[in-house]
Amino acid sequence: MDQPQERKSLFPSDTDVTAPAEPAFASHRCTRITPVLNRVGDKWSMQIVMALGSGPRRFSELKREIDGISQRMLTLSLRGLERDGLISRHVTPTIPPRVDYQLTDLGLSLREPVRALGAWASEHIGCIRAAQESFDAREG
Amino acid sequence: MDQPQERKSLFPSDTDVTAPAEPAFASHRCTRITPVLNRVGDKWSMQIVMALGSGPRRFSELKREIDGISQRMLTLSLRGLERDGLISRHVTPTIPPRVDYQLTDLGLSLREPVRALGAWASEHIGCIRAAQESFDAREG
DNA sequence: CAGGATCCCGTTGGATACTG
DNA sequence: CAGTATCCAACGGGATCCTG
Numbered sequence: 001m002d003q004p005q006e007r008k009s010l011f012p013s014d015t016d017v018t019a020p021a022e023p024a025f026a027s028h029r030c031t032r033i034t035p036v037l038n039r040v041g042d043k044w045s046m047q048i049v050m051a052l053g054s055g056p057r058r059f060s061e062l063k064r065e066i067d068g069i070s071q072r073m074l075t076l077s078l079r080g081l082e083r084d085g086l087i088s089r090h091v092t093p094t095i096p097p098r099v100d101y102q103l104t105d106l107g108l109s110l111r112e113p114v115r116a117l118g119a120w121a122s123e124h125i126g127c128i129r130a131a132q133e134s135f136d137a138r139e140g
Numbered sequence: 141m142d143q144p145q146e147r148k149s150l151f152p153s154d155t156d157v158t159a160p161a162e163p164a165f166a167s168h169r170c171t172r173i174t175p176v177l178n179r180v181g182d183k184w185s186m187q188i189v190m191a192l193g194s195g196p197r198r199f200s201e202l203k204r205e206i207d208g209i210s211q212r213m214l215t216l217s218l219r220g221l222e223r224d225g226l227i228s229r230h231v232t233p234t235i236p237p238r239v240d241y242q243l244t245d246l247g248l249s250l251r252e253p254v255r256a257l258g259a260w261a262s263e264h265i266g267c268i269r270a271a272q273e274s275f276d277a278r279e280g
Numbered sequence: 281c282a283g284g285a286t287c288c289c290g291t292t293g294g295a296t297a298c299t300g
Numbered sequence: 301c302a303g304t305a306t307c308c309a310a311c312g313g314g315a316t317c318c319t320g
Contacts, residue, residue, distance in 0.1 A: 033258055033261035033262060033265060034183070036257075036260075036261035036264075036265065036268070037180065037181050037186060037257065037258075037261065038181055038183070039181075040177065040180065040181050040257060041177050041178055041179075041180050041181005041182060042181060043174070043178070043292095043293085046177060047174075058301085058302090059301075059302055059303075060301065060302075063302095070293070070294055070295075071302080071303075072293070072294075072295090072303095072304090073292090073293060073294080074303095075302085075303065075304085076292095076293090082275065083271065083272050083275040083276070084268050084271055084272060085267060085268055085270070085271025085272070085274075085275075091302095094301095095300085095301090096300095096301040096302075097300080097301060097302060097303085098301075098302085099301080099302060099303085106264060106267055106268070106271070109260070109264070110260060110264075112256075112260075113253065113256040113257045113259075113260045114257070116252075116253040116256055116257075117176075117177065117180060117253040117254070117256075117257060118173055118177075119253075120176075120249070120250060120252075120253045121173035121176035121177070122173060124246060124249070124250075125173060125176070127225060127246055128176070128224050128225055128246070130225070131223065131224055131225025131246070132223050132224060132225070134225075135222065135223040135225075136223070183312090183313085198281085198282090199281075199282050199283080200281065200282075203282095210313070210314055210315075211282080211283070212283090212284090212313070212314075212315090213312085213313060213314080214283095215282080215283055215284080216312095216313090231282095234281095235281090235320085236281040236282075236320095237281060237282060237283095237320080238281075238282085239281085239282060239283090
């Protein structure tokens with residue numbers, strides 16, 4: 001696959017990185033990465049990414065594995081992930097057709113931070129639940 | 141207040157990733173942490189968390205700082221974050237009233253994985269954009 | 281100032297039926 | 301099998317007005 005222009009730098013120091021020690025999350029910068037957070041926070045996308053983490057899957061395999069996802073949302077999520085370059089789609093034009101999905105290098109690299117987030121969630125889910133119950137009790 | 145122990149490591153390889161090729165994101169496990177991912181992927185919550193990362197803020201300060209958020213969504217997001225135990229709310233019953241929000245220890249601990257995710261997004265945003273344009277070109 | 285209460289519209293997403 | 305198309309209900313979220 002051709003790259004008309006290579007990525008300029010891993011850390012975009014070109015424009016507005018004027019801040020000394022980084023907010024890195026200031027509003028104006030955030031607009032750039034908010035779509036990414038949206039995809040991560042998407043109800044299904046990260047489950048798909050993590051499912052594909054252990055190898056390619058067919059459409060129906062994913063549908064069975066993820067449990068609760070509708071074929072519509074699976075299709076839409078896969079399209080979105082493909083559009084973002086996180087997964088690739090391989091069609092085998094047999095009858096019946098066979099389509100396999102797998103993570104791209106980009107998708108693979110996303111697993112690490114997402115896993116970190118998942119680990120955080122697992123570690124603190126008890127704390128969160130407790131806070132929620134306490135809050136709900138206070139408010140009635 | 142809640143976590144006397146320091147964070148063990150940025151990449152928690154210890155906890156529950158014990159399974160050999162285990163997803164750690166399997167559906168049954170995912171139902172527990174999906175709400176957390178939802179909060180992270182929320183349009184505003186992480187911007188609020190990151191804004192509060194550099195110190196407490198008043199309601200109107202947050203509103204001005206985040207830019208684009210409506211007072212309704214700011215209120216709702218703050219309530220959600222408070223309910224999850226990520227931020228605390230301090231009312232000074234003066235006239236006019238003053239309300240300050242700040243991260244709890246739990247909220248502070250969330251910044252790390254979110255920052256990692258933000259870093260990933262910053263690093264790969266160019267690649268993603270390229271993939272999107274390529275995809276859109278292919279599909280028409 | 282901080283936020284509650286409404287209204288209202290665009291999007292999300294499930295269920296179902298159909299197709300190559 | 302791997303989708304596409306359609307309908308429709310639920311939710312998200314902005315704009316506006318009101319209050320302690």
